[in-house]
Amino acid sequence: MSMTSFGADDEDEGAYGSSYLGNSYSKSAGFGYGPEVDTETDAGGEDAISDSKPRILLMGLRRSGKSSIQKVVFHKMSPNETLFLESTNKINKEIVSNSSFVQFHIWDFPGQIDFFDPTFDPDTIFGGSGAVIFVIDAQDDYMEALNRLHQTVTRAHKVNPSIHFEVFIHKVDGLSDDNKIDTQRDIHQRANDDLCDAG
Numbered sequence: 472m473s474m475t476s477f478g479a480d481d482e483d484e485g486a487y488g489s490s491y492l493g494n495s496y497s498k499s500a501g502f503g504y505g506p507e508v509d510t511e512t513d514a515g516g517e518d519a520i521s522d523s524k525p526r527i528l529l530m531g532l533r534r535s536g537k538s539s540i541q542k543v544v545f546h547k548m549s550p551n552e553t554l555f556l557e558s559t560n561k562i563n564k565e566i567v568s569n570s571s572f573v574q575f576h577i578w579d580f581p582g583q584i585d586f587f588d589p590t591f592d593p594d595t596i597f598g599g600s601g602a603v604i605f606v607i608d609a610q611d612d613y614m615e616a617l618n619r620l621h622q623t624v625t626r627a628h629k630v631n632p633s634i635h636f637e638v639f640i641h642k643v644d645g646l647s648d649d650n651k652i653d654t655q656r657d658i659h660q661r662a663n664d665d666l667c668d669a670g
């Protein structure tokens with residue numbers, strides 16, 4: 472399993488100012504812009520899209536900004552418009568197809584997803600996925616998010632030891648420059664400590 476991090480990228484400031492601190496997609500997952508096919512479905516089971524393209528899972532607490540990231544990056548939505556996004560209540564599955572070389576599935580999860588719900592099928596969801604992108608709202612008290620990150624990593628790694636994890640520290644537009652660095656360090660430290668303690 473891998474968890475990587477790097478500093479803020481201030482190039483695309485958008486309406487939130489610089490809103491990300493943190494971690495990018497795993498290089499091996501591929502990443503690009505282009506036409507998308509909406510395939511919104513309600514579960515990760517039989518209706519899973521089955522082909523050989525890599526799959527990325529977008530996870531994190533409610534309102535952390537998962538759908539906003541997806542809409543701004545892949546649908547060219549203006550960051551202002553994300554204010555009006557409704558909460559996601561079922562897995563939203565899309566194909567991102569930039570070229571014949573850069574194609575992948577991205578599944579946006581509802582924030583309130585319950586790993587212990589019998590309808591949640593970890594084997595299907597984590598088993599066939601290349602990476603989990605976990606989004607943390609830096610303007611919120613992130614202890615709950617860190618707990619959820621820990622659960623997600625533990626659960627996913629058990630099913631699929633080769634899955635990659637990337638953590639996006641999001642909504643840093645509300646933090647001062649010093650606070651951004653401190654927050655990133657603190658989240659990184661706590662997440663690593665939790666995972667080391669768990670073995």
Ligand SMILES: Nc1nc2c(ncn2[C@@H]2O[C@H](COP(=O)(O)OP(=O)(O)OP(=O)(O)O)[C@@H](O)[C@H]2O)c(=O)[nH]1
Nearest residue numbers: 487490533534535536537538539553554558559582
């Ligand atoms: N300040 C700030 N707000 C943001 C940013 N990104 C998203 N938001 C706001 O955060 C709120 C929640 O965004 P969503 O994208 O719906 O969050 P989500 O994680 O998909 O939420 P669920 O579907 O409930 O799990 C919206 O009001 C967004 O406008 C950001 O970078 N900065």
